[in-house]
Amino acid sequence: MNRPTAHPLSPQAPLVPPASHLVAAGYGSPLLKQALVDSLIKFDPRQQVRNPVMFVVWLGALVTAALTVSPTLFGPSHASHLYNGVVTAILVITVWFANFAEALAEGRGKAKAASLRHTSTELHARRIVADGREETVSASALNKGDLVRVERDELIPMDGEVIDGIAYVDESVITGESAPVIKEAGSDVASSVTGGTKVISDSLLIRVTASPGDSFLDRMIRLVESAQRQKTPNEIALTVLLSVLTLIFVIVAAAMAPVASYLKAQINVADLVALIVALIPTTIGALLSAIGIAGIDRTMRFNMLATSGKAVEAAGDVHTLILDKTGTITVGNRMATALLPVAGCSAARLTQAAYLASLFDNTPEGRSTATYALNEGARPVVGQDKAVGTEFSAETRMSGSDLPDGRVIRKGAVDSVSRYVTEHYSRPVPPDLTALTEQVARQGATPLAVAENGDILGVIMLSDVLKTGIRDRMEQLRTMGIRTVMVTGDNPVTATVIAAEAGLDEVVAEARPEEKLTLIRREQAQGRLVAMTGDGTNDAPALAQADVGLAMYTGTMPAKEAANLIDLDSDPTKLLDLVAIGKQMLITRGALTTFSIANDVAKYFAILPALFITALPGLNALNVMGLATPQSAILSALIFNALIIPLLIPLALRGVRFQPKSAEVMFYRNLMLYGVGGLIAPFIGIKLIDLGLALVM
Template identity: 55%
Template sequence: MTAPAPVREKPDEVVRPPDRDPARRIGAGLIDPRQLWLALPAALRKLNPVTLARNPVMFVTEIGAALTTGLAIAHPSGFGWLITAWLWLTVVFANLAEAVAESRGRAQADTLRGMRRQTVARRLGGWEPGAPAGSYVEESVGAGELRRGDVVVVEAGELVPGDGDVIEGVASIDESAITGESAPVIRESGGDRSAVTGGTRVLSDRIVVRVTQDPGESFLDRMISLVEGADRQKTPNELALNLLLVMMTFVFLVAVLTLQPMAIFSKDFMSAAHDTEALTANGVTGIVLVSLLVCLIPTTIGGLLSAIGIAGMDRLVQRNVLAMSGRAVEAAGDVNTLLLDKTGTITHGNRRASELLTVGSVTDRKLADAALLSSLADETPEGRSIVEYVHERFGMPQVAPKDAEWVPFSAMTRMSGVDLPGGTSRPESGGCRRLRKGAATAVAGWVEDNGGTVPVALDACVEQVSASGGTPLAVAECQGEGPARLLGVIHLKDVVKPGLRERFAELRRMGIRTVMVTGDNPVTAKAIADEAGVDDFLAEATPEDKLALIKKEQAGGHLVAMTGDGTNDAPALAQADVGVAMNTGTSAAKEAGNMVDLDSDPTKIIDIVEIGKQLLITRGALTAFSIANDIAKYFAILPAMFGGVYPAVDAANIMRLHSPTSAILSAVIFNAVIIVALIPLALRGVRYRPSSADSLLTRNLWIYGMGGLLLPFLAIKFIDVAVVQFIPGI
């Protein structure tokens, strides 16, 4: 006799920790200061000019720092050495932002690589489904020796040695080592959550896994390659912004180079002094010109730009999404049409019991008892759902009677059930009891073959279930030598995953149109679409229809995101601007998409879109801040350079800085320190809430544009006071 499945949570009902709550908004926050210290060696290594050349703004800053170093050596002065030190710190701080962003991923990759080396697999040779213990051979091998098709057993406390599918058993899995997700998830055979990832830990029970990847092809390998890729490709928006920064740097470079000839022409005091001591004392050497250049070019965004992109992809990994490129993350921020496959995406994928319809004078508990007993040995997802439904609604125990003879389902009979011999049935049975469950026509035929009569009400029940897009399963019993009778119908339906209506409403507020794509008939498709709350649906869709719909939307100027899990979704996933494949889906789907959702949760697209929008908003906000804070530097350095010759220019010294040298040094110090101050914001991102593009733009211009305009005035004045206090004579 096959033991019934134990009571367990539904596989899709995973409790979200507070930081993964759907109502949560992606926001900014602080980082551990120790991360800055630990990333410092990597930041120093990035001072290599060959490495820094990828960032033109900081490359120019490094050249300026090298030039002031030479000038400080040739013409020593305290002012010159202070400026030189802070220019080098500016470059180091910019490198530090990128190093911290990369270190998060590298730390995770090192942990994963260590787990892969240490994991031992228990490979089963000769294992077959239902094979008794002793009929197969178990051997211990390294995880790296596993090949596609190998079968391994994993028990509570052990690590899953490789990517694969659960083919026997059910277990709670801890995926936090891979994804950072603290809540355990359920993985089981036969359902839409059978896929497991190498490096995750089994918390309970025992599962048998068939490996689906060869060495070097696993999620672990792809993730390590992703986070450690030194040649991270820049996205189109990032390239465009880089070009803008290069042009601004070139313009300011030309402007600064013209200051010395202009000063000579206007007989400025820069040319009035002919000896080195006078030039140094007045702070008007090449050091000052380099200081002016570094303060005018957009060093703030230049130092943080790379970190923003890396952090955006890292935020996706933290939410159990593997992005194959930064381009996909950016595209997600501009998505305005979302296509969702119905089966396994909007619905659970496996039909679930949702209702019991009795026939004649049969009571609900009578039908529930028969449905439960006939499904205890049914290990299909549908059979399990019947057991769970009856247990939840009626509280009936999931205990199999002794000496029960189980009747397995077969394509010939289209039925399954159980025979309860005399003396072993439940007390209310009154003797030998046979129960059958299956297709309505098959069960009706069994009732007639056993002397019973099929009630007319059966047709009405079957028609009612079918019209709603569900699948009817009839249940019948035969008591002792008496005639068989039909008890009722179990309504199996594609159950919409909980919380979808609310999240689709959230997508609507973000300006995203949702379209459900399904192969079902229009009646069933409309019922599911209305229940889920999508904006539109495409029924009886073929792979060609999905592809045509995406191309039509793209031709209309829309960016399209597509989620799916089947092989028939692969062409559409490849065509979409953002293709999100479910991790529990087929290999073809995962290879076609440019993102993989490890949770196989279609509503995760909301997180993906939010992160994409947050990435674009963060980049734009910090660019506005960087350009705006240059204004305060103009009011600090230009009066310091020309106020002595042109008294009218001194009126621009609205901060009333102490002296020309303290003004220049204060501006340079602020230019370096602000990069470090903004690293947490660059890594965590600007807070995002669903709203229109106009309101987002207005909000960020007020906060970061005006903030970038006003904050530097206060900061530079504060630094000037501190400099004068601690460096007398500056």
Template identity: 55%
Template structure:
């Protein structure tokens, strides 16, 4: 069917009210525990428990104690009540371990549920053109056919049209048009964003809603592989793999477990020499209390919670490895524009050289920016229009110059020039900006007169106009603008420099303080910018970065990353454009902006849904918090084991070896009470530490030595003291219960 596109295209997609993405609860609650309990029970399966060797050992011990307890109960043994109590608490120890992981996964499932709620099955308007041509501009839609296609049947490369009120059916890239998009279904923010063809803000996400205008979208994701689909899998924990540090920690925990198994097995023959052979229940209880069950139970929860904290900051990590690596990063590469500065550089003035009128420079600057769709290019056109007072240029003011009589000067827009070009009145060619030339502009041929207008970085235009040389006035203005922290652009025509455009940008408040914190953490910051060295130095000094790379190309970014990595550094960087993809892929931590191109998001190992480049600093903090949390709880767990040793062994063998009585510091009431108190404390401490594992140990920007000292003081000493207090209190309660003492 043919559709008239002179007005808004009729809607074939039902209107969907976007739902604000629900974030996981910040605190542990009884509701979250109740919801996680069924999953925790399912995780008691040996097939799942075997992936956690420490807790699998506890599971085997609990099963063995269950058999012994049944025999004791059947034979009415005097130790039956004691055996039953120990067995129950051993099973609770295993359950608390799986519960901690289930609670962490449950927080992700809550986020996934809200994402699923925001999805809906829609019909897309797939575009088919005569002769199989693909649309390139919105005008092509006049001759287009639209076929209703379910979103689930769209394949990579299909082209759909989306108008105001439509839901974008799948992930894609805008190839024509501009629209305001509501992305609250994935970012949680209600403020609309602009997505347009060309540049680094062309990516759109399936499930988001078009609020105004109309765009052509080329599908870039297969069904089931969209951004939201991948996000759901990740926040649920289904795609989580153990990180290298986590694997190394598990190896350590397994080694400690093996050591204590050997130690406990050796205790039986040693005790037999004194006719004090411990029962199987006692040996299993002793083993469980001595092996690092606390950290063994909490390791999965810590890893999942680390990714969850990233999601809370609207950052999606493709793996736990990326989160962990962020904690070890010691070099940050930061783009100047949008990261250190606000990024909305705007033209604030035109400064012609001698022999060139202000009007002549303004006209040339305006023409050179008509095809420039960047914010800077648009600001140049806006400022030029303001200075010229009207889009129609005044021919009288150009009288006597070599530009007099050129009709193209009176054209108000690029569209009108293109119309004249189609009519054969002029020859027109837009020169797009490229990283190699660092210039853009327009080539016009009219009535046999060729105008080659260029606008770009000072060094690039100076090289372009090398034959004419850089006028002294232009050099002075470039120096002045650069030293003030602005960005100078030179305008040239046919190899002759006409003047300077000043672009102004502002360093974001608080950046100097944040970089000072990073420096204290041992992290070196490098600013990457395409500006000249003088401008880059001024911005770097104001912001407080450690180093900078000026006049940088995508190749330069990659070279800096390779150089830093060759010197043994771990590097993180942000980017949003296709030209950033190689560097994002090479960096140890690459954070792509959600507003960026699909190539950038595929290359990176993290995606920032808010498209805030400064989020990289938060990502590093979250990574360090993950490592610190794991280290702190490991220290606490090992210290716990030492304290429990002094609780159990002296009480257990004091009768056989009287000398051990000196180590019975706690003065526990009986061997049975000592063992049961330690087992209960061992189980309860896991559930007590779950909130800390989920929330994370607070990270402070201090040196490594200070962090280690604080860790040993708080969690090492705390891990030693807590069991003495906890086990003694439990022992006092148990001593009041008949049959357990």
């Protein structure tokens, strides 16, 4: 079967935009406008009640709004219509800022969903019926198991598996990558196709593997609509904690009314509402949902699809990473790194023979050998364009060239080449060949023997080249307390060498697919969270068992369905990025919670003295900010409380900067930065606002 001819594609913008600030492309004018509209819709009490902290603020705004109309609604009051109205306005703005933060975080997901829906517009398919005829039907009429033929420049109507043909497919609508990929029958990972992608060469016969409404594109649309996401366990726990704190502070504020009456302190209902709002952790309550949604969004910007926030959060808590060698730790293609001649053979002769033996070898290893030999001094020979190539086969495990001058050159597995020269030329195997072979194996490389006219000349060393910076990344993971395990089908010697060079903690060699599942279960039985990558059908059980399973988009449907994350770039090293994203989300939530609680402590020094200073003049000692009047103190604290929310929205969406350090170091760093900072900021901010109010009151 002929390979399809490459089809030029015009560059296309990726599905997932790069990270940006609010005013940049990622959060441009259309997204901001839509977020403003959605934030108003979120004033619906049915939505507000889902966030207990902000629901209390919303109720407080209702109470002060009623007092604005009738200041004596709950009894005698010294508060004016204007004062109650200002308090109401500040509380409404506080709730609105919280709504805006959540709407802005949701906006990207909704924009992605709209883009995907545009892709999944009504398609038509040429279905193969029983007698072999083709009939044109709507894609929505296709059922699992139907056969459809897709010609060049046609869209694939539904998820399926290629059962005949080979063609280039443009998957940029899913991956954002404009370069086409080859799809062909009989391949475990290259036979899977997705509805909405485009065939740009030749044709394919596809068996449908999904029902209408359950295609990969449909599932992507549902998953990126973050508004309907499930809260993560940590987020639920924090919400419960914030709810309990809010309830306690509501009770405390309510108990102050009789105390104030006994002390004959003039406290208005609006002041008590302001006290509650200042006491409860409104900052983290307003931003908590946005932090979770933004965590999922960050995975999308890395071209990873998360089925839920739980998967992203679990990545941040992972204890063990199970990594495949090929494509994750190494570049995936072995490369020629040395040529070792046997005794009596010159290096120049071996170099030239290795080059000529690779003339017709189009594998990455073959091209690497030819390039290496040319760099070492090999030169093209006269008549090599008329040479006859011998392709590699699983039976012979050799390839080579038959030159016009009569030379027969072969390269391949050492045992196969040794058997070849013995059977066809009755030549002995060089006595030092075994030593050279063992020397290469001890270095974790693969040896290939080279023979010319029955004489074995030496060995080509093919090495698994480590990905750039992989050792540093392994060291960073170890610093974070994450254990790394390499699983490979290689022999123990090669696997041990690669693992040592990459700096991994453990290696499992000659591993069969079922051993991955056993390894994951063993780690989980010891209380560890496990993450792994995979792309084949045989990886599906292990991906489903792992706490974090990252499937490659180019992988099989069973693998993608078993995983809880899908990498649209099909880059196994994304697992390392995913850990950083998960930890960043957890750190961001912890940092802003610390900042919020520290803020509340500082605000007490503004409001409490203002409430009781007339009845208890001694409390003036607590008025360390020197605020002008009790009214300006309360309003300044409320205004600061409202303004801090939009100021922290970019940080909640972007995330606190993550550094690969131990949990203890990160804890103390964030405690000093966000804890101490959260204490100091209100003193400065409230004082500046008070000075401004003093000029207008």
